[in-house]
Amino acid sequence: MRMAPGGPFDGERKLPPEIEANLLAAYNMDQPLYLQYFDYLAGLLVGDFGPSFKYKDFTVTELIWSGFPISFELGMWAMLIGIIFGIGFGCYAALRQNTPGDYLVMSTAMAGIAIPNFVMAPILTLVFGVMLGWLPAGGWNDGAWQNKVLPILALALPQVAYIARMTRGSMIEVMGAQFIRTARAKGISERKVVTRHALKSALLPVISYLGPATAGVITGSVVIEQIFGIPGIGRYFVQAALNRDYTLVMGTVVFYGGLIILFNLLVDLIYGWLDPQIRYE
Amino acid sequence: MIIKRSTLLRNTLRTAAICALGVSTLVNAQTLHRGIGGEPGTLDPNHVSGNWEDFVVGDLFMGLVTQDMNGNSIPGMAKDWTINDDGTVYTFNLRTDTGWSDGKPVTAQDFVFGIQRILNPATAAKYAYVLYPILNAEAINKGEQKDLSQLGVKALDTHTLQITLKAHTPYFLDQLTHYTAYPLPQHVVEKHGNRWVKAGNMVSNGAYQLTEWLPQTHIKARKNPNFFDTDNVAIDNVTYYPTEDRAAALKRFRAGELDMNYEFPVDQFSWLKKNMAAETRVSPQLGTYYYPLNMRNPKLQDVRVRKALSMAINREIITEKVLKTGEIPAYSFVPPGLGNYKAQTLSFKGLPYGTAIKQAQALMEQAGYSKDNPLALQLRYNTHDAHKKIAVAVAAMWKKIYVKTELTNAEVAVHYNELKVSNFEVARAGWLADYPDAQNFLSLLEPTPNNYGGYNNAQFNQLMNKAAVTLDPVTRAGYMQQAERIAMDEFATIPIYYYVNLNLVSDKVKGWQPNLMDSHRTRWMSLAD
Numbered sequence: 001m002r003m004a005p006g007g008p009f010d011g012e013r014k015l016p017p018e019i020e021a022n023l024l025a026a027y028n029m030d031q032p033l034y035l036q037y038f039d040y041l042a043g044l045l046v047g048d049f050g051p052s053f054k055y056k057d058f059t060v061t062e063l064i065w066s067g068f069p070i071s072f073e074l075g076m077w078a079m080l081i082g083i084i085f086g087i088g089f090g091c092y093a094a095l096r097q098n099t100p101g102d103y104l105v106m107s108t109a110m111a112g113i114a115i116p117n118f119v120m121a122p123i124l125t126l127v128f129g130v131m132l133g134w135l136p137a138g139g140w141n142d143g144a145w146q147n148k149v150l151p152i153l154a155l156a157l158p159q160v161a162y163i164a165r166m167t168r169g170s171m172i173e174v175m176g177a178q179f180i181r182t183a184r185a186k187g188i189s190e191r192k193v194v195t196r197h198a199l200k201s202a203l204l205p206v207i208s209y210l211g212p213a214t215a216g217v218i219t220g221s222v223v224i225e226q227i228f229g230i231p232g233i234g235r236y237f238v239q240a241a242l243n244r245d246y247t248l249v250m251g252t253v254v255f256y257g258g259l260i261i262l263f264n265l266l267v268d269l270i271y272g273w274l275d276p277q278i279r280y281e
Numbered sequence: 282m283i284i285k286r287s288t289l290l291r292n293t294l295r296t297a298a299i300c301a302l303g304v305s306t307l308v309n310a311q312t313l314h315r316g317i318g319g320e321p322g323t324l325d326p327n328h329v330s331g332n333w334e335d336f337v338v339g340d341l342f343m344g345l346v347t348q349d350m351n352g353n354s355i356p357g358m359a360k361d362w363t364i365n366d367d368g369t370v371y372t373f374n375l376r377t378d379t380g381w382s383d384g385k386p387v388t389a390q391d392f393v394f395g396i397q398r399i400l401n402p403a404t405a406a407k408y409a410y411v412l413y414p415i416l417n418a419e420a421i422n423k424g425e426q427k428d429l430s431q432l433g434v435k436a437l438d439t440h441t442l443q444i445t446l447k448a449h450t451p452y453f454l455d456q457l458t459h460y461t462a463y464p465l466p467q468h469v470v471e472k473h474g475n476r477w478v479k480a481g482n483m484v485s486n487g488a489y490q491l492t493e494w495l496p497q498t499h500i501k502a503r504k505n506p507n508f509f510d511t512d513n514v515a516i517d518n519v520t521y522y523p524t525e526d527r528a529a530a531l532k533r534f535r536a537g538e539l540d541m542n543y544e545f546p547v548d549q550f551s552w553l554k555k556n557m558a559a560e561t562r563v564s565p566q567l568g569t570y571y572y573p574l575n576m577r578n579p580k581l582q583d584v585r586v587r588k589a590l591s592m593a594i595n596r597e598i599i600t601e602k603v604l605k606t607g608e609i610p611a612y613s614f615v616p617p618g619l620g621n622y623k624a625q626t627l628s629f630k631g632l633p634y635g636t637a638i639k640q641a642q643a644l645m646e647q648a649g650y651s652k653d654n655p656l657a658l659q660l661r662y663n664t665h666d667a668h669k670k671i672a673v674a675v676a677a678m679w680k681k682i683y684v685k686t687e688l689t690n691a692e693v694a695v696h697y698n699e700l701k702v703s704n705f706e707v708a709r710a711g712w713l714a715d716y717p718d719a720q721n722f723l724s725l726l727e728p729t730p731n732n733y734g735g736y737n738n739a740q741f742n743q744l745m746n747k748a749a750v751t752l753d754p755v756t757r758a759g760y761m762q763q764a765e766r767i768a769m770d771e772f773a774t775i776p777i778y779y780y781v782n783l784n785l786v787s788d789k790v791k792g793w794q795p796n797l798m799d800s801h802r803t804r805w806m807s808l809a810d
Contacts, residue, residue, distance in 0.1 A: 004695075005695045015407060015730065018402075022403075022422070023407065054322050056325065057322075122532070126532065136533075137529075137535070138529055138533045139498075139499075140499075225497070226525055229533070231496060231497035
C-alpha cells in the first residue's frame, strides 16, 4: 500500500510544503514506517483502526460500524433468496436433465452470471424506479423496505444463478451414485431419495461456496451501493484504495479477513453436520 | 481614502425583498432534496477542500462577506466595513442581530478564533494558505511564529473586527467569502474538540444548522432560527445526497427524488438536451482545462515547438465533437467574464484551422523536425474517460505536425504526484478559481507550487509583483493583462477549454441563478408547488 505512488494528501492542487508537513505530522506520518506500524498494531489491540484520512470527521471504526449493519442486512437477504431459489432451481433442472425445463433454467442462470451487476442494477432502477414508478430509484430513506427491494434483488440474482448451476451439477453427479441406486432398490419413494439422500451430499460443494460468498456479499458491493445510493461498506474497499486512505484500507481488509475466517469456520461446522465422514471424533 | 460598501448592502436588501415576495405565497414546510455530487470528507470549515463540501458548509456557515444568488460578493456577517488608505487595514462592523444556532451571539472573537485555528500548524488545514495575505499568517502556519496573538486579526470589541494584511490584496474581500474565513463557535469547539462537527454538537451561524449526517446516505439541515435573515429563507429543511454516481443521480432526478443535482452524466447530454432541456443547466464557469508544458525539458524550451503544439490543437473539434457538453474553446489562460479584466488571447485565434496547421508545420520544420524525424512527446493524463478522449484527439492532431505522442495515464493521486515532481513532458491539468480574480490563474505561471511546468519569466514575475501592490483596480488589471500577454506570446501553457457548470435543476426550484462561481446557497431558493 505504501509503495503505491501518491499519498492521501495528493490532489488536483499541489500543497505548499509546509502545509504538507503539518498534515503528515498530524497523522503521525512523519515517523519511520516501522514505528507507524507498531502504533497501528497497538491501536488494533484495543479495536482502534485510527482516523480516516479522507472522511476526516469519522474514525475508521465509526465508518465500518455505520455501514456494516446495512450491508449485512441486504447481503443476508440476498443470500437467503440465493440459497432458496438457487437450490430449488438447481434441483428442478437436475431432476429433469436435458428437458426444455432444464434448458430454460440453465440458460437463464447463464444469463444471470453473464450480466454484471453494473448492467443489471441500472436496468432494474430504470424499469421499476423510473418507468413503472413502483419502487424508489435509489436512496436509503432510513431503511424503508421499498428502498431495499431492488438492491437485494440485484445482489441476489447472480447468487441464484451461481447456486442453481452448482446444485444442478452436483445433483446430477450424486443421482448417478451407487448409494442412490441402493436406496431406490430398497423401495424408498423417489421424493425421499432426493430429499433425504441425494440433496444432503449434493449440497457439500454449494456449502463450501457459500462461506466466502456470504462474506463477500454481506460486506457490500461498491457497484450496488453507488447505483442505489446505499450507505454500506462496499464502496470503502475501492474508494479507500484509490484515495490512498491507508487506515481505511487496512481497516476494511482486516475486517473482511476476520469475516472470511468466521464464515469458513461455519462452513466446516456445517460439513460435519451434513456428512458424518468429515466429523472429528 | 475610506470606502463604504453601502451599495452592496442595498443589493442585499433588494434580493431579500425579492425572496420575501416568493415566501409569502408558501405556507407548508419546504424540504429541498439536493444532490451534491460526492460524499463530504468533512464539514469542518477548516478542513473542507471541495465544492461538494462547500454546498453544505456554505449553507451552514457564513463569513464576513458572502455571495448573492448571482455569485456576487455582498455583506454577510459584517454589516459594513472601512479600509485604510494603503489598503492594508480592514475594520469590519459585525451584525448584532444574528446568532449561532444555539442562540449565542456571533462575536468578533469567533472570527479571531476561527482564523487562528485554521492557521495553527496543529490543525493541519490544507487550504490555510488562502489566508496568507493576512499579516503573520504565513509565519504562524509554517511554525516560525508560535504566538498566535501576533496574527493580524483582532477583535476590537464584541462586534468590531480588524484585519491587517501584510500588503494590499485587491481580491481580499472576495477571499472572505471562502470557507477558510468562516467564524467558528469557540464555545463549542473548545468543549467537544475535533468532534464538534458531529450532528448534535455542531453549532453554526449560517442560514441552516446540521441535524443529521449518515455517511454515504444523506446530510440533513434545518433553518437556523437565529440567522438574521431567517424570515426570508423559504426552504425549511435541506437534505443533501452524496450523488457520486451521476447516472444513478439522473434516474433519481427523473423519478422526482431529487430537486437538483450537481453535474449529470455527460455522455447523456444529447438525450438530456432533447428530453429535459429546461432542467439541464449548462453555464460558463471560472476554470480552465489546460496542458502545462514542462519548461525544464530541452525539447519544449523552443518557443516554435510550443507555438506549433498549441496551434495544432483544434479546440472547436474538442468541445463540439469530443466533449459535446457545452464547453467553450479556450484561447486565453484566464477565462473571460471577470469584472474589469480583459483576457489576453493567443495570437493565432481566429485563424482557419487549415492555415494554422500549415503554419505549425512550418514552425516544426524550422525547429528541425519532419515526417522522418518526428518529435517524440509524452502526454500524461489522469485516468478519466473525457481526459482520454481529448488526449487521443490531441495526439491525432499533433501527428500532422510531426509529433509522435506517447499517451500515459495514471489515477489522479499518481498523476498529480508526477506533476509535482515535474516528471512529465506535456500533461493534463485543470484549474477552478478559488476567488473571482485573474491573479488566481496567473499565479499558476509564477514560481508557486502549482506551476507544474516551471514557467519562469522575469518580466512576467515583475508585472505580477507590481500588480500585487497596486491599489487602483484598473491599473492593477492592466499589469496583469500585460503579464498574461507575455505568457500567451511565449506559449507558456496550452489552454484548451473553459469549464462549464453542469447542473440539473427542477422547474420547481425558484431562485437558482447560473453564475461563474457556481455558488448556489439554499437560502436564496424556494420551491413552487
